[in-house]
Structure formats: structure tokens, C-alpha cells
Amino acid sequence: MPSADLARLRARIAALEGVGAEAVPGAVALGLPEVDAVLPWGGLALGCLHEVTGVPHGNGVGDGAATAFSAMLLGRLAAGERKPALWIGHGDMPYAPGLGQLGLGPERLVLVRPYRAAQSLWALEEGVRCRALAGVLAEVWDVDLTAARRLQLAAKASGVPALLLNHGPACGAAVTRWRVGTSPSRSDPALGVGPWRWNVELLRCRGRGVDDRGRVAVWEVEWDEQARGLRLAAPAADRAAAPQRFRAAG
Amino acid sequence: MSVADALAVRPGLVLAPADEAADRALVDRLADWCSHYTPWAAADAWTEGFGLWLDVTGCAHLFGGEEALLAHLTRRLKRLGFSARAALADTPGAAWARARYGANHPCVPGMGQRDALAPLPVAALRLAPETAATLSGLGLRCIGDLYGIPRAGLAARFGRVVAHRLDQALGHESEPISPRRPPPSHGVHAAFAEPIARAEDVAEAVRRLLERLCRQLEAEGLGLRRLEVAAFRVDATSRSIAIGTSRPARDPRHLFRLLGEDLPALDPGFGIELLRLSALEVAPLAPEQTGLEAGDACPDEFVRLLDSLGNRLGFDRVMRLVPQQSHVPERAVTRLPPTAPVPSVSWPDRRRPVRLFSRPEPVEAMAPVPDSPPVMFRWRNRAHRVVRADSAERIADEWWRRIAPERDYYVVEDEVGRRFWLFREGLYGAEPPPRWYVHGVFA
Numbered sequence: 001m002p003s004a005d006l007a008r009l010r011a012r013i014a015a016l017e018g019v020g021a022e023a024v025p026g027a028v029a030l031g032l033p034e035v036d037a038v039l040p041w042g043g044l045a046l047g048c049l050h051e052v053t054g055v056p057h058g059n060g061v062g063d064g065a066a067t068a069f070s071a072m073l074l075g076r077l078a079a080g081e082r083k084p085a086l087w088i089g090h091g092d093m094p095y096a097p098g099l100g101q102l103g104l105g106p107e108r109l110v111l112v113r114p115y116r117a118a119q120s121l122w123a124l125e126e127g128v129r130c131r132a133l134a135g136v137l138a139e140v141w142d143v144d145l146t147a148a149r150r151l152q153l154a155a156k157a158s159g160v161p162a163l164l165l166n167h168g169p170a171c172g173a174a175v176t177r178w179r180v181g182t183s184p185s186r187s188d189p190a191l192g193v194g195p196w197r198w199n200v201e202l203l204r205c206r207g208r209g210v211d212d213r214g215r216v217a218v219w220e221v222e223w224d225e226q227a228r229g230l231r232l233a234a235p236a237a238d239r240a241a242a243p244q245r246f247r248a249a250g
Numbered sequence: 251m252s253v254a255d256a257l258a259v260r261p262g263l264v265l266a267p268a269d270e271a272a273d274r275a276l277v278d279r280l281a282d283w284c285s286h287y288t289p290w291a292a293a294d295a296w297t298e299g300f301g302l303w304l305d306v307t308g309c310a311h312l313f314g315g316e317e318a319l320l321a322h323l324t325r326r327l328k329r330l331g332f333s334a335r336a337a338l339a340d341t342p343g344a345a346w347a348r349a350r351y352g353a354n355h356p357c358v359p360g361m362g363q364r365d366a367l368a369p370l371p372v373a374a375l376r377l378a379p380e381t382a383a384t385l386s387g388l389g390l391r392c393i394g395d396l397y398g399i400p401r402a403g404l405a406a407r408f409g410r411v412v413a414h415r416l417d418q419a420l421g422h423e424s425e426p427i428s429p430r431r432p433p434p435s436h437g438v439h440a441a442f443a444e445p446i447a448r449a450e451d452v453a454e455a456v457r458r459l460l461e462r463l464c465r466q467l468e469a470e471g472l473g474l475r476r477l478e479v480a481a482f483r484v485d486a487t488s489r490s491i492a493i494g495t496s497r498p499a500r501d502p503r504h505l506f507r508l509l510g511e512d513l514p515a516l517d518p519g520f521g522i523e524l525l526r527l528s529a530l531e532v533a534p535l536a537p538e539q540t541g542l543e544a545g546d547a548c549p550d551e552f553v554r555l556l557d558s559l560g561n562r563l564g565f566d567r568v569m570r571l572v573p574q575q576s577h578v579p580e581r582a583v584t585r586l587p588p589t590a591p592v593p594s595v596s597w598p599d600r601r602r603p604v605r606l607f608s609r610p611e612p613v614e615a616m617a618p619v620p621d622s623p624p625v626m627f628r629w630r631n632r633a634h635r636v637v638r639a640d641s642a643e644r645i646a647d648e649w650w651r652r653i654a655p656e657r658d659y660y661v662v663e664d665e666v667g668r669r670f671w672l673f674r675e676g677l678y679g680a681e682p683p684p685r686w687y688v689h690g691v692f693a
Contacts, residue, residue: 057632057668064604064669068693071604084552084588095606095690096571096583097597102604102693106572110588112559113567123559132552182693184667185638192640193601193663196693223693225601 024048025159028080030073032230035200038217039176040207044073047159049152051174053166055181065198067094068102069180070165072223072230074137075103077161081134086127088112088120089139089165103228108134121147128154128162137163140171148173177204183220186233196223197233273300279487280332281430286441286482286524287313287323289433294346301349303342303427316357330486339363342427343419347374347393363420368394375415381408393419434528436472438462445484445521452481452522453513459527460502460509473498473535477505481516482524489516494565496556496589498535504554508561556588573597577645579606579689600643601661603671603690610673610687617686620678623660627672629688634664645673661692669693 029036029043036043044050052073054066071087071094078085085108087094093113096106112127114120120138127136128151143164148171155162164171179201185194202208202216210216220233257263277293277300284291284302288309294301306319313319320336327334337348339358347367348358351374358366367374370393373382385408390396396404396416404413417423438459446452456479467473475498480490491512499505516522559568565587573595574584582598615624623639640661647654657673664670669692676684 064691064693067604092605092608095579095603097573097579097602098604098606098690098693100597101602106570107592109571110556111569111571112563113569114563115567119563123563126558127555130551130555132549132555182667182669184665185663187638189638193638193661193669196669197667198693 077135615686
């Protein structure tokens with residue numbers, strides 16, 4: 001088969017599967033070439049459902065990494081589209097100054113606080129249908145597959161990306177699924193706490209297979225407070241060595 | 251009449267304790283129901299028996315004249331099981347007197363209250379019983395007897411009240427009726443020859459009324475801020491629902507969508523005979539073209555979303571969080587409605603957590619050196635060894651409200667990389683000893 005035909009066929013399959021730049025209304029780059037290259041759309045796809053989860057710590061509160069990573073994503077969406085973004089959460093409020101330092105400023109962020117968890121999903125769906133938004137995020141504890149599929153369809157129809165900051169079990173219908181946990185700073189302890197450092201695992205991404213540990217890719221990233229952007233911290237391979245060093249240091 | 255006397259007259263009498271609050275509520279409900287004759291309906295504040303005031307100026311022709319309106323009103327009330335007397339006159343006082351003391355001809359002709367009141371007893375002037383008794387004792391039994399008495403004499407003997415009531419009844423002094431609710435500036439209504447009860451009919455009627463109301467508002471360059479839909483049902487009860495908008499609006503489709511979720515609350519019961527839409531609050535809205543392209547991201551669409559969220563969750567649940575001039579973390583953020591302009595104050599430069607606990611959680615901390623971060627702390631039954639810490643940030647209450655001790659905040663990182671915002675309240679060596687708290691978690 002000629003290679004031109006093959007390429008056309010590949011493109012058609014990609015379009016049918018909903019992957020590739022043609023299948024979505026657009027994408028917003030995360031600003032980190034290593035991550036953007038793994039995502040088939042060259043960035044976070046618009047008009048899709050994305051899911052971010054944290055790493056459980058067993059004492060009731062997760063760390064702030066998943067919240068911060070979601071805020072960073074929403075901030076990038078809002079800055080790229082120059083439209084407001086909605087944050088829907090019915091429990092503890094996120095702290096706006098912290099979100100602002102992650103690029104989600106008050107001029108872009110509108111917070112919605114429903115009384116009940118069930119209203120969060122309703123508000124999320126309502127927000128996703130509104131084309132005047134750059135993105136909508138809802139903090140959820142329990143999402144079933146049907147609700148998630150509805151969200152995905154609504155997002156596809158409007159082109160507005162939906163983010164689930166999921167504190168509960170995986171919902172199953174998201175186009176990408178991220179797990180974000182904190183990672184110790186690498187700087188000299190005498191210099192204080194280094195830049196925010198996260199261990200970002202892409203657990204699921206439509207159009208990409210997973211490795212034997214159930215992940216598409218893993219990165220160790222840092223938040224550059226001056227440039228307000230992500231940067232790659234270190235290759236994932238030396239992660240295992242890190243805790244060793246700190247045990248010695250302490 | 252005492253209970254014993256009453257039982258002597260009628261042995262089979264059913265006795266029930268008086269429930270003034272319930273009676274009052276019933277009269278209020280009837281006043282609401284009467285507001286489909288006129289928006290100026292009020293329960294009678296003067297407490298001899300129960301009464302309703304209706305200012306029907308300019309409304310009577312809708313019912314075929316004054317006589318017909320009164321007949322309509324009394325017939326309907328009778329059918330509902332109330333015994334009612336009604337009268338209509340130029341002044342509230344005259345109407346009150348004719349309704350209670352007039353034998354026939356409930357409609358006093360225009361400017362005819364002087365003649366109409368003359369034969370009525372003085373008690374019809376809404377006087378206290380003892381005042382009325384004194385007047386009768388002086389031989390002034392009818393209102394007509396008072397006409398010839400010099401005012402100065404009346405005032406000297408009884409104070410202002412008699413002359414005042416007389417002037418009110420005759421129309422020499424004005425007496426406004428305060429309606430139960432302020433009359434809306436704009437409103438439309440539809441009366442149904444056959445009461446409607448199906449949900450689809452109600453929705454359709456509301457939709458049409460909305461279109462009419464919006465046209466009315468458009469002609470005047472106004473938009474709705476609050477809208478009330480009231481349904482008057484055949485069983486003399488009324489139901490109402492209200493919606494608000496975050497910006498003046500007059501797009502009937504948008505407003506209908508906002509109402510849509512609440513429409514079932516207008517439970518038609520046995521049928522709705524009158525629907526009324528009132529614009530409770532209006533604001534100027536410049537004329538604009540409607541029907542922009544669907545793909546165009548107009549801010550209107552955002553406002554519509556805010557309306558729908560606000561009506562379902564409450565307008566106070568949708569907010570923008572903006573900086574406020576304060577160093578205290580809890581007060582550094584203030585809420586604004588999402589449509590309000592964002593003030594140009596920036597967030598603090600120092601690191602701030604992404605989650606701030608509404609109540610700082612106490613921790614057991616080990617801080618061997620004063621004025622330094624702890625080396626270890628126990629929070630929620632879990633020990634955290636502090637590996638790294640930023641230098642302290644001292645935050646004190648503003649001087650005009652200095653109640654709480656100063657706090658020294660530390661950004662600390664534990665051995666697995668979790669980052670916390672700890673603070674120490676109080677100083678080492680002082681009494682009481684310092685205490686440690688976790689106030690938030692970082693990225």
C-alpha cells in the first residue's frame with residue numbers, strides 16, 4: 001500500500017477514535033514540550049473530559065498537588081482562551097491567593113459552591129454547555145460512568161473542556177487521567193523549601209497505550225514561580241534514589 | 251356574649267379556641283388572592299372583625315363596572331364559604347362604614363359619601379367603642395349629627411380623633427392604603443375562562459406572558475432583575491415563584507429557562523384561573539440586537555450561565571474571590587459577585603497554600619530551638635518529620651483589631667515532599683506557652 005494511502009487511513013482511524021488534532025476543537029499546550037509531545041493533540045484537548053486525582057495519604061486530606069496541578073491546567077486554559085473559568089467545589093474552598101500564584105488569577109476564576117455534591121455535577125454540566133467559558137472544573141468524590149459519559153458528550157458538543165478533580169474512584173470515561181503527587185525538593189535543605197515539585201503520572205490517554213505499570217508516561221516536574229510555568233525537574237529514572245538521600249540527610 | 255349565654259341559646263354549639271395568628275394568616279392569604287382584582291390589596295389593620303381593603307381605582311371596568319366587581323367579589327367569597335359584605339366608595343372610611351353598617355346600596359356614588367354616611371351610627375367612623383358610646387350619650391347618634399358641630403368643640407371634647415376620622419371618611423383628609431406588597435412597576439396577567447391545570451398549559455401561558463412582559467420592558471429600555479410569577483387558583487389560594495438575574499435581562503427564552511426548573515412549584519391544584527407576572531425589580535437595559543451567532547462567545551452567554559447557577563444554587567454561592575488589603579490569611583480574600591469589576595489589588599508575594607483550612611488545626615510540634623520551625627510535628631495521628639522549612643513570616647492582626655497573638659508562619663516540607671503551612675501562636679518563654687497549628691497545604 002502506498003504510504004500516502006496509509007497516512008490517510010491512519011488519519012481516518014484517529015478521527016474515528018477521537019484522537020489527534022483533527023478530532024478535537026483545539027488544544028492548549030501545557031508549555032512543557034516533553035509532556036505536550038506525548039499528548040496526541042499537542043496539549044490538553046478542548047472539548048473533552050479530563051480527570052486529575054491525587055495520591056491518597058490515608059489521613060483524610062490529600063496533599064495540595066492534585067489541586068495545584070488542576071489549578072495550573074485551568075489557568076492555562078483560561079489564559080489561552082482569554083475567557084473565565086469555573087471552579088466548582090462543595091467542600092473546603094480552595095485558597096484563592098494560592099491558585100493565583102499558579103496562574104489562575106481572580107480576573108479569570110469564578111468559584112461556585114453548591115450545597116450538595118449532586119449539585120456539583122449539575123453545575124459542571126451546565127458550565128460545560130456554556131461556550132463563553134475557557135474551562136470548567138468540579139471537585140467530585142463519586143462520579144458514575146453514566147454521568148461522566150454525559151459530561152464527555154456535553155464537552156464534545158460545546159468544545160469547552162471539563163476537568164474533574166476527583167477525590168474518589170476513577171470515573172472511566174475521561175479522555176485523559178492524571179495522578180499527581182508531591183515530590184520532595186531537591187535543593188539543599190539549608191536553602192529552605194524548593195520550587196513545588198510534583199510527580200505527574202499520565203494514567204490514561206486516548207490513543208496511547210499504557211506500560212506494564214499501567215501508565216502512559218511519568219514526569220517529574222517543577223513549578224517555576226518566576227516564569228509561572230512548568231519545567232521538567234529530572235528524568236523519572238532517578239526517582240527511586242531520591243528518598244534514600246533524604247533519609248541520610250535527616 | 252359569654253360561652254354560657256351562647257350555649258343557652260344554642261345548646262349544640264361547637265366551641266373552638268380562638269387562634270388569632272391563624273385568622274390573621276387567613277386574611278392575609280385572602281388579601282393575596284384579592285390582588286387579582288387590584289395590586290393594591292391589603293388586610294384591614296383596624297381590628298374590628300376582619301376586613302380587606304381593595305383600592306380598585308382604574309380596575310373596575312375590567313369586571314364590568316363597580317357594581318359588577320363588588321358582586322363578583324362577594325359571590326366568589328360566598329362560594330368559598332365566607333360570609334362577606336362589601337362596599338365601594340370614594341374614601342376608604344366611607345367604604346368601611348357602608349360595608350359594616352350600610353343596609354343596602356353598597357356602591358356609594360362618586361362624591362356621595364356625605365349623604366351616604368349621614369344615617370349611619372357614629373361607630374361607623376372607626377372610633378373606639380367608648381368614644382362612640384360617649385357621642386351617643388350626648389345625642390350624637392348618627393354621623394349626620396356631627397356635620398353641624400363646630401370642629402373646635404369636637405376637638406376640645408374628644409381630641410383629634412373624631413374630626414380626623416370624619417374628615418377621612420368624607421375625603422377631606424387623605425388616607426392611603428398600604429398594599430400587602432409593593433405594587434410592581436411592570437406586570438402582565440392572563441385570566442382564563444376555563445381554569446388551566448395541565449403543566450404544559452401553564453408553561454405555555456407563562457411563556458406567552460413573558461413575551462408580552464419583555465416587549466413592555468423593551469419599549470421602555472428596561473430589563474428584569476427580579477421576576478415573580480403568581481398563580482391564582484380556583485380554591486382561593488395562590489402560589490408564586492420568583493427568579494433573579496445577575497444582570498438586567500429581557501430575553502423571554504432565557505427567562506423561561508430560568509423559570510423552567512421551578513414551574514412545577516406553581517402546583518395548579520384544581521386549576522389556575524389567573525396568572526400574573528410581575529417585574530419586582532427592573533433596571534435600565536440598553537436596546538441591543540438579539541440573535542447573535544451561536545458560535546460567537548458573547549459575554550451574554552456567561553451571564554445566562556450565572557443566572558441559571560444563581561437561581562438553582564443561590565446567587566451568593568457563585569462568586570469571584572478577589573484580594574483584600576489585609577495580611578491576615580483569612581481576611582486576605584473577599585467575595586464579589588461574578589459580574590462585578592475586579593479591583594486591582596494583587597495577592598501577597600509570599601508563598602500561599604492552595605487549601606487554607608477554615609479553622610487552623612492544632613498539632614503537637616517539637617521545636618527545640620525558639621523562633622525556628624519544628625523538626626517534627628504530629629497532625630491527624632501521623633508524624634511528619636520536617637526536612638526543609640522557609641524562614642518565618644510574622645503576621646499580626648491589624649492594629650485596630652489586635653486581639654489574637656501574633657503568628658509566625660512557616661512553609662515546611664516533610665520527608666515525602668508534602669508541604670504544609672504551620673504557624674506558631676505566641677512566643678517561647680511567655681505565658682501561655684506557644685501553640686502550633688496547621689493552617690493549609692501547599693502545592
